[in-house]
Amino acid sequence: MGGVLFGRRRPPAALLAAAALIAVAAALPAGYLAIVIGREWDVASAAIFDSRTLGLLGRSAGLAGAVTLAATVIAVPLAWLTVRSDLRAKRLWATLATLPLVIPSYIGAYLFASALGPNGRLQDLLEPLGVERLPSLYGFPGALIVLTLFTYPLILIPVRATLRRLDPQLEEAALAMGRSPATVFRTVVAPQLMPAIAGGALLVSLYVLSDFGAVSIMRFDSFTREIYVSYQSGFERTSAAALGAVLVAMMLVLLVVQAKVAGSRTLHRTGPGAQRPPRPVPLGRWRLPALAFSSTVVFVALVLPVGVLVYWATKGLTSGVELGALLGNALNSLAAAGVAAAVAGVVALPIAFLATRFPGPLTRLVERVGYAGYALPGIVVALALVFFGTRVALPLYQTLAMLVFALTMHYLPLAVAPASAALRQVPPRMEEAARGLGRGPLGVFHTVTAPLVRGGILAGVALVFLHAIKELPATLLLAPTGFETLATDIWRQTGFGFYEASAIPALVLLAISALPLYLLSEKGTVTS
Amino acid sequence: MARVARPALACALACGALGVSACGSSGEPGSENEPETEGITLYSGRIAPLIGPVIDEYEAEADRDVQVRFGDSGALAATLLEEGENSPADVFFTQDAGSIGAIDDAGLLEPLPEDVLAKVPERFRADDGTWVGVSARSRIIAYGSGVEVSELPESPLELVEPEWRGRVGWAPTNASLQGYVTALRQVEGEDVAREWLEGMVANDVQVYDSNVPVRDAIASGEIDVGLINHYYVAEAIEQEGPDYPVEIYFPPDDLGSLVNTTAVGVLASSERKDEALDFIRHLLSRPGQEYFAESSKEYALIDGVEPDPSLPPLAEIPAPEVDLSNLDDVQGTIELMQETGAL
Numbered sequence: 094m095g096g097v098l099f100g101r102r103r104p105p106a107a108l109l110a111a112a113a114l115i116a117v118a119a120a121l122p123a124g125y126l127a128i129v130i131g132r133e134w135d136v137a138s139a140a141i142f143d144s145r146t147l148g149l150l151g152r153s154a155g156l157a158g159a160v161t162l163a164a165t166v167i168a169v170p171l172a173w174l175t176v177r178s179d180l181r182a183k184r185l186w187a188t189l190a191t192l193p194l195v196i197p198s199y200i201g202a203y204l205f206a207s208a209l210g211p212n213g214r215l216q217d218l219l220e221p222l223g224v225e226r227l228p229s230l231y232g233f234p235g236a237l238i239v240l241t242l243f244t245y246p247l248i249l250i251p252v253r254a255t256l257r258r259l260d261p262q263l264e265e266a267a268l269a270m271g272r273s274p275a276t277v278f279r280t281v282v283a284p285q286l287m288p289a290i291a292g293g294a295l296l297v298s299l300y301v302l303s304d305f306g307a308v309s310i311m312r313f314d315s316f317t318r319e320i321y322v323s324y325q326s327g328f329e330r331t332s333a334a335a336l337g338a339v340l341v342a343m344m345l346v347l348l349v350v351q352a353k354v355a356g357s358r359t360l361h362r363t364g365p366g367a368q369r370p371p372r373p374v375p376l377g378r379w380r381l382p383a384l385a386f387s388s389t390v391v392f393v394a395l396v397l398p399v400g401v402l403v404y405w406a407t408k409g410l411t412s413g414v415e416l417g418a419l420l421g422n423a424l425n426s427l428a429a430a431g432v433a434a435a436v437a438g439v440v441a442l443p444i445a446f447l448a449t450r451f452p453g454p455l456t457r458l459v460e461r462v463g464y465a466g467y468a469l470p471g472i473v474v475a476l477a478l479v480f481f482g483t484r485v486a487l488p489l490y491q492t493l494a495m496l497v498f499a500l501t502m503h504y505l506p507l508a509v510a511p512a513s514a515a516l517r518q519v520p521p522r523m524e525e526a527a528r529g530l531g532r533g534p535l536g537v538f539h540t541v542t543a544p545l546v547r548g549g550i551l552a553g554v555a556l557v558f559l560h561a562i563k564e565l566p567a568t569l570l571l572a573p574t575g576f577e578t579l580a581t582d583i584w585r586q587t588g589f590g591f592y593e594a595s596a597i598p599a600l601v602l603l604a605i606s607a608l609p610l611y612l613l614s615e616k617g618t619v620t621s
Numbered sequence: 622m623a624r625v626a627r628p629a630l631a632c633a634l635a636c637g638a639l640g641v642s643a644c645g646s647s648g649e650p651g652s653e654n655e656p657e658t659e660g661i662t663l664y665s666g667r668i669a670p671l672i673g674p675v676i677d678e679y680e681a682e683a684d685r686d687v688q689v690r691f692g693d694s695g696a697l698a699a700t701l702l703e704e705g706e707n708s709p710a711d712v713f714f715t716q717d718a719g720s721i722g723a724i725d726d727a728g729l730l731e732p733l734p735e736d737v738l739a740k741v742p743e744r745f746r747a748d749d750g751t752w753v754g755v756s757a758r759s760r761i762i763a764y765g766s767g768v769e770v771s772e773l774p775e776s777p778l779e780l781v782e783p784e785w786r787g788r789v790g791w792a793p794t795n796a797s798l799q800g801y802v803t804a805l806r807q808v809e810g811e812d813v814a815r816e817w818l819e820g821m822v823a824n825d826v827q828v829y830d831s832n833v834p835v836r837d838a839i840a841s842g843e844i845d846v847g848l849i850n851h852y853y854v855a856e857a858i859e860q861e862g863p864d865y866p867v868e869i870y871f872p873p874d875d876l877g878s879l880v881n882t883t884a885v886g887v888l889a890s891s892e893r894k895d896e897a898l899d900f901i902r903h904l905l906s907r908p909g910q911e912y913f914a915e916s917s918k919e920y921a922l923i924d925g926v927e928p929d930p931s932l933p934p935l936a937e938i939p940a941p942e943v944d945l946s947n948l949d950d951v952q953g954t955i956e957l958m959q960e961t962g963a964l
Contacts, residue, residue: 206834210838210841210843211843231828309794310830310834312828312829321794322794322964323955324695324696324699325693325694325696325794325796329952330702330703472696472699475700476699476703479700479704480703483703483704483705483708484707487707490707491690491709569690569692569693569696570690570692570696570700574662574688574689574690574709575688575690581691585668585669585670585691586670587833
C-alpha cells in the first residue's frame, strides 16, 4: 500500500528528515544506556548475566502478560458496550470507565493497600462481623489488580475509537448472508479490532514493565524495582543501565509480537459512498449483566480510590492543610503537561505518516525507536537527559523547555500509536482523488487527511497529557529548580506520610486530567 | 517555601512549543532581572516540609535566595554524578551518610573549613572533612499495642526467633535499614549479617516500600513491630495525639540503636562556595538546630540544643560507636541483601 500523497512512492526528503530528527531525539535514552554500559562493560555484563536477572525478567514478563490479558478482558467488552450496545448513558459510562487512567499508579496502589490491606478500611468495616484480618493482597495478586485497574483504559480508548469508525455495512452484509451475530463478531468485527487491541496491549505491557510505584507499594519484586534500588541506594549506575538495556530488548520483542498480531490488513473502506453510524445492538436479557459488569469496574477502579481520596481530603481540610501553593502548582502542571502533549501531537505526525504510508524496514525502525523512551523507567529517561543536557545543551539544562522535551520523548509512542491507527483507516484513494483534482500535497493533508485523523491525533495528545501530568522522576530532576507541580507536591507530602495533605493535590490532578479524557470520549471520533 | 515558582503558564506560552532558553533556569519570569550571584542552589534529599522553614529563615536573615531541587537522596546523588563539573548545585543535603559518601568518592565534594567541622562531634562528620552531619536519628524497634515492652528483645538479631514469625515489618529499599546492615557487616562481620538477613526472610518478615507504611502497618495492627527510625513515630504522635498506638524502644544490643545522620556538603564545582558555607553555618547555628529538633523530632548535633521531651537524650541512647564514614559500602550491602532474598 504505497502512499501517493506526494505523488511518488519514496517518502519525501523533508518528511524523512523530520522523522529522522525526531527519532534521534527519541533514541537519546537508549544512547545514554549504550554509553554507560560501554564505559564499564564488565560491570554491565555481570549485571546482565547475573542469575537473579533472568528470574526477575521472568517475574516482570509474567506480570506484564497477566495484566495485559486481564486489561483486555475488561476493556474490549466495555468498549463494545459503550459504543455499539443500547446501554443507556453510554458516553457517561465511557468517560467514567476511562477515568482510572488519570490515577497515578503510586497513588492507586497506596489507596488500595490502605483500603483492602489485611487491616485496612474494609477490614475496619467488617470488624463487627468478626473479621480480624483479610487475606493479604501483597505480591503478585496486588500488583496484578492495581496495574490492571489503572491501565485497562489504554486498551479501552483505541478499541472504542476503532469501533466508532468501523463500517457497519460489513457486519450487516455478513448478517444478511445468514451468519450468527457471534460469528459476525468473530470473523468481521474482531479482526478489525485487532490492531487497536494489539496497540493498546503493547502500551499496557510496556507500562507494567516500566512501572515502579505500584510494584513497590504492592511489594512485588520486579525488574524495574531492581533498577530503582540500584539508583536509590547503590548509585551503581552501570548495572542499572545494563538492566535498562534488557528492558529495551524485551520491548523490541513485544514490538515484533504486536506487529504480528496487528497484521497489515487493509482496514479502510474501498467501496464507494459514505459511511453511516451503526445501529445500536439491543442488549435484551444481557442488560443486567452488562450493567453489573460496567458498574463493578467503575466502582473498583474509580469510585473506591476517589472515595478514599475525598475522605482524606476532607480530613485534611478540617485539620487545616495549607492550600496556598495549590493554584500555582496546578498551573505549572498544566503548562508542562499541556505543552508536552501539544508538541507530542505535532511530532508524532511525521512518524505516523511515514510508518503507515511508506512501510518498510527503515520507517519501521523510526517508528519503533520512539518506544524505547516509553519502555524505560522514568528515572532512566531523566538521567539520560541529565547526561546529555549537561554536556551538549547546558543553557537549556533544567529549564521548562528541557522538561517539556523529556516528557515529550518519554511519552511519544502514546501519540504515535493512535495517529498511526487513524491514518491506517483513511483510504489513500481519497487523498489520490484530491491530488487528481489539483490540490498540492499540503493542501490534501490539510483538507482531506487531517480532518479524518483528527480524532486519532487528539486521542494521542490527551494520552500524553494524562501521563505527563502525573510523571514524577523526570519532573523532579529536570524541571526548573523550584518548579513545583501537583505530582511533586503529592510526592513530598506522601514521603513523610502526610496523606491528608497529599489528597487535595491528588484530587486536583484527577480533576484536571478528567477534562481531556472527557473530550477524548466525546470528540475522539472521526466524522465522515 | 520561598522558592516555589510562580505559575509558569506565561513562560510556557512565551517559550512556545519547542522552548527558548529566554525563560532562564529559574522558571520564574519575574526573577530575570535579579543579579545572578544572589543565591545558591541546593539539592535536597530531604523533603520540603522538613527543611523549608529553616531555608526561609536563612533567606530572610541573609537576604539571599536559596533555590531548592527536591528529590530522593539516591536519585539526586546519581544526578550529581551524571552532571559532574557542570552541576548547577552548590550544596547537597542528604538523608543518610551513604549517598553523600558516593559523591565524595567521586571527588565531587569540597573539603569544609575547620570552624564548620568543629561544630559537630567527630563521629557525625566525614573522615576527610568533606561533609558534616546536620541532625541525628536512631534506629529503633517500633511496637504496637499488641506487644508488651517486656516481650521486646535486647537486639534486632533476636527477631529471627519463631515467636516473631510474620509479626515484623521492615523497608529493605530504604537507606536507613541498609545503613544498619552495613554497620552490622562492619562491626559484627559478614557472616552475622548474612545469617540475620536469611533468618529474617525465613521468618516471614513483612516488606514495605518505606518507613512510613511500616509505622502505619503497626498502627493498624497488620504487624506488631517494625525496624524504623525514631522520628517517624514521634512525628505521628504529634499529629495524632498521645494515644497514637505505636511506641518506640531502643534495643541495647547489636547496634540495634545505631545513630545515623543527615549530611550536608559543598560541591567542588560550585562557584559560590562562600555563600554555600554560610548556608551550612546557618543549618548548624542554634536556631537552625532547634528547628530540626522541634519540627522533625531528630537530635540536634551542636551542644546545648535539647531533644523533644518525649525522647531520651542522645547520650543515653545505647548507641554503638560506629564510624559513619565507613558506611559507604552500600553496594556490598545491597548485594548481600539480594543474595539472601532480603531485597
